[in-house]
Amino acid sequence: MDNVLSFKRGRLPLLISMPHPGILLTPVVEAGLVEEAKERPDTDWHIPLLYDFAAELGASTLEACYSRYVIDLNRPEDDAPLYASATTGLYPAVLFDGEPLFRAGMQPSAEERARYLEEIWRPYHQTLADELARLKAEFGYALLFDAHSIRSCVPRLFEGLLPDFNLGTNAGASCDPQLSERLLAVCAKAKDYSHVLNGRFKGGHITRHYGQPEQQVHAVQLELAQCTYMEEQLPFDYRQDLAEPTQEVLRDLLEAMLAWGRERYGR
Template sequence: MIEVTQGNSPIVLGLPHTGTDIPSDVSACLNDTGRAMADTDWHIHQLYSDLGLDLTRVRTPIHRYVIDVNRAPDDVSLYPGLNTTGLCPLTDFDGDAIYHDGKEPDDREIARRKALYHQPYHAALAAELERVRDKYGVAILYDCHSIRSVIPYLFDDTLPDFNIGTNSSRSCAASVEKSVHTRCRAATSYSCVLNGRFKGGFTTRHYGRPEENIHAIQMELAQSTYLDETPPWIYREDKAARLRPILYRILNDLSELIYERQLR
C-alpha cells in the first residue's frame, strides 16, 4: 500500500499528503466538504518526479482526511495556540467540518487507521532512511509539501512561495539549512521564509536527528507556484517549468554536501 521507490542517492523524499484514496467506509462518513479534498498537496509527486537525481521516494496514497501521517500518533499539537488540524482531521483548513454530524471517528476508529495507514508509512520511511544512512553514513530527509497560498484560518496574508522548516534549526545540520535557504533566496522571482508559519511537521521533528546522521527539512510550497489554486486544481506546466529547475538545484546542492563531505 505504501509506495516506495528506492534510489541511489543520499536523499529520501517524503510524500505524506499527495494521496487521494479514501476507503469507501470513510468516504460514506464524509460530507461534501470532506469529499472535495481541498487540502490535498495536489500534484506534488508529479512536481518532484524525474528530476534526474535518482532519489528515494516514500509516498502514501491515502488522503490526509483519513489520517494525517505528518501528525504525531498521540495527536499532540505541533503549533500550540494556533489553528491547525489533527491526526484524523475533523475540519478542513478553512475550519469547516468534513464529516456528517455524528459520523466523526471515535478512539477505536482512530486506532484502526493508525495501524492500517500511519504505522506502515513511518515503518517504510524509517527503513529507507536507515538503508540510505548505512550506504552513505548520513541521510537527508526532504519532506515535500504544498498548501494554498491564502488560508485566513491558518495564517495571515499571503504565504511566501518557499517555506523552509527545520524545527527552528534543530532537525538538521546548519549546512543543510543554509544550503536550502541560500538556494531559495537566490531564486529572486520567488519569496521565501525560514521557520516561519511552518517549522516542520511530525516527520521533520521526529526523524531530524543530526547527532545520529539523519537530517530532516520540510519544504512547504505555496501552490500558486505550480497550479491553479481553485478546483479542479490544474497542474500548470508553464509554472512548473520555472519551478522545477530550482527544486533540482536545491536537492542537488544537498547531495553535493554529502558527496563532498561538507555536511557539518
C-alpha cells in the same frame, strides 16, 4: 488495506517523503464527509508529478496514497499538538478553513481509526525509518526532504499570502545549520520567488521526529505555495507553465542538499 503507499528506492543518500498527496478514502470516511470535503481541497495536489525528476536525480521517494482526511501521516501517533496556532490533528475534524470535515455523528469510530493507525500510518513510518536506516548504513548519513504544498491563502492558518518556498527545520534542530544556509542561498538566487526559513511552517512530525543531525540524519520540510505550480481552486489543475520553473528551483534545492552531504561526509 491495499495501495497504502508507493516507495521507490534510489541510489543516493536522499529520501523524498510525500505524506499528503493521497486521495484515497476508506468507505467510512467517504460516507461521512461534508460535501465540500469530497473534493479533497486540502490535498498536497500533484506533488509526485512535481517531483517526477527524483528518479533521474537518484533519490528515493515515498508517497502516501490515502487522504489526510483518513489519517494525517505528518502528525505523531499520540496526536500531540505541533503548533500553538490553529492546525489539524492526527484524525482531522475540520477543513483548513475551520469548517467541520464530517457530517454530525458521521466521524469514524475509535476502533476504525485505530485500524487506520495500524494499517496506514505505521506502514508509512516503518518504510520511512527503514529507508533512512539503510541510507545511513550505506553512506554514513541520510538526507530527508519532506515535500508538502498548500494554498497560498488560508486565513485560519496564517495571515496574508504565504511565501512561495517555506523551509522548515524545527527552528534549526532537524538539520545542520550549514545545510539550512545552503538551501537559503538557493532560494535567494530564485529571484521570481519569495522564501522563508522556519516561518509559519517549521516542520511537522516527520521533520521533527526523524531529523537527528547528531545521528547524521538531516531533515528539511518544504511547504510550497500551490500558486507556484497549479490552480488553487477547483478543479485544481496542474499548470505546466508554472511548474517548470518551480521544478528548476526544487531540483537546485535537492542538488544542493546532496552536494552539502558529499562535502560534509566525503561520499
